[in-house]
Amino acid sequence: MTSNMLFEPYTLGAIQLSNRIVMAPLTRNRAGPGLVPGDLTAEYYAQRASAGLVIAEATQVSQQAQGYQDTPGIYTRDQIEGWRKVTAAVHAKGGRMVLQLWHVGRVSHVDLQPDGGQPVAPSAIRADTKTFVNNAFVDVSQPRALEIDELAGIVDDFRQAASNAIAAGFDGVEVHGANGYLLEQFAKDGANIRTDAYGGSVENRARLMLEVTAAVAQEIGPDRTGIRISPVSPANGIACSDPQAQYDYIVDQLEALGIAYIHVVEGATGGPRDIAPFDYGSLRRRFSKTYIANNGYDLGLATAHLSEGKADLIAFGRPFIANPDFVERLRSSAPLAEIDPTTLYGGGAAGYTDYPRLTQAPGT
Numbered sequence: 001m002t003s004n005m006l007f008e009p010y011t012l013g014a015i016q017l018s019n020r021i022v023m024a025p026l027t028r029n030r031a032g033p034g035l036v037p038g039d040l041t042a043e044y045y046a047q048r049a050s051a052g053l054v055i056a057e058a059t060q061v062s063q064q065a066q067g068y069q070d071t072p073g074i075y076t077r078d079q080i081e082g083w084r085k086v087t088a089a090v091h092a093k094g095g096r097m098v099l100q101l102w103h104v105g106r107v108s109h110v111d112l113q114p115d116g117g118q119p120v121a122p123s124a125i126r127a128d129t130k131t132f133v134n135n136a137f138v139d140v141s142q143p144r145a146l147e148i149d150e151l152a153g154i155v156d157d158f159r160q161a162a163s164n165a166i167a168a169g170f171d172g173v174e175v176h177g178a179n180g181y182l183l184e185q186f187a188k189d190g191a192n193i194r195t196d197a198y199g200g201s202v203e204n205r206a207r208l209m210l211e212v213t214a215a216v217a218q219e220i221g222p223d224r225t226g227i228r229i230s231p232v233s234p235a236n237g238i239a240c241s242d243p244q245a246q247y248d249y250i251v252d253q254l255e256a257l258g259i260a261y262i263h264v265v266e267g268a269t270g271g272p273r274d275i276a277p278f279d280y281g282s283l284r285r286r287f288s289k290t291y292i293a294n295n296g297y298d299l300g301l302a303t304a305h306l307s308e309g310k311a312d313l314i315a316f317g318r319p320f321i322a323n324p325d326f327v328e329r330l331r332s333s334a335p336l337a338e339i340d341p342t343t344l345y346g347g348g349a350a351g352y353t354d355y356p357r358l359t360q361a362p363g364t
């Protein structure tokens with residue numbers, strides 16, 4: 001046992017956490033018909049409810065926002081009802097849960113889009129990345145550039161989705177501003193060559209991400225709103241020529257919005273933390289509320305960064321997949337189980353709800 005800041009309670013905006021360990025959002029492609037999360041999903045998250053905060057997997061705000069098969073939505077009545085069972089199961093175990101709101105932008109495929117149309121993007125630049133549709137990994141489709149008069153509708157989709165998330169019992173929402181999806185596509189000049197008010201300068205490229213976040217905060221309260229960003233991550237084939245200037249500006253504006261947290265993927269998502277030079281301390285200093293750090297953390301690095309004041313909360317992704325009792329294992333420095341990579345995306349209970357706890361109580 002260790003007395004470590006990781007296991008201390010923490011107040012995240014309007015949400016009381018029992019510890020500083022966050023379950024990072026993890027797409028598992030197991031939504032049922034109508035892209036509704038089912039009972040298995042409720043069981044999966046309830047098994048992991050000892051995290052101080054569970055961030056539910058990326059969830060599309062509209063059909064246009066979907067990029068992979070069998071990812072859940074939060075734009076129909078049935079989806080809200082499905083999520084309500086999930087949040088109830090997590091709350092029954094004393095957990096806290098926010099929903100990650102997602103628009104994939106160009107990382108999609110015509111087979112998923114309304115009327116088989118092209119995926120949408122800031123500019124008509126195809127990403128060098130794959131998506132998973134029709135049970136296969138395939139190249140993403142050629143996107144079309146969004147018209148400027150379509151952007152207000154996308155902001156409104158996020159606003160409505162945030163309202164739906166609260167109706168579904170979530171404690172808050174996380175805007176997905178990371179990993180090469182729509183809001184990051186606007187923010188990074190490798191994907192955005194627009195010449196209107198949403199392209200070009202640092203301010204213009206940040207505009208959609210900030211408008212979405214402001215709309216969400218206004219809808220559900222800034223103290224229940226967070227955002228995930230990944231300043232230097234090349235995830236989903238994206239690049240940015242000026243990440244420090246861009247994200248210093250974004251975080252200054254997020255500070256002005258008064259939202260509860262920024263969730264920063266440090267380095268390449270799921271890859272090297274030092275892929276490119278970046279001063280995360282600059283973001284930390286610009287933002288007075290909660291800084292959640294993610295990417296490649298283990299017990300030692302998490303403990304060090306908390307005690308050095310580099311972060312308030314630490315989000316862990318992959319360890320939560322194979323270790324439903326990850327918090328308890330950290331607490332006792334117990335060994336961690338390894339992921340089965342073949343069951344990550346799609347399927348049923350195998351590799352989802354059947355990873356055992358270290359000490360399985362009789363009859364459970």
Ligand SMILES: Cc1cc2nc3c(=O)[nH]c(=O)nc-3n(C[C@H](O)[C@H](O)[C@H](O)COP(=O)(O)O)c2cc1C
Pocket residue numbers: 024025026027028057058100176178179228265269270271294295296297315316317318319344
């Ligand atoms: C199976 C899988 C699914 C993921 N799904 C999401 C997601 O839905 N949203 C997101 O922002 N990041 C997603 N990520 C990235 C993780 O949240 C996290 O940033 C990454 O795994 C690095 O953290 P870790 O080193 O603690 O695993 C996913 C990663 C994996 C392995």
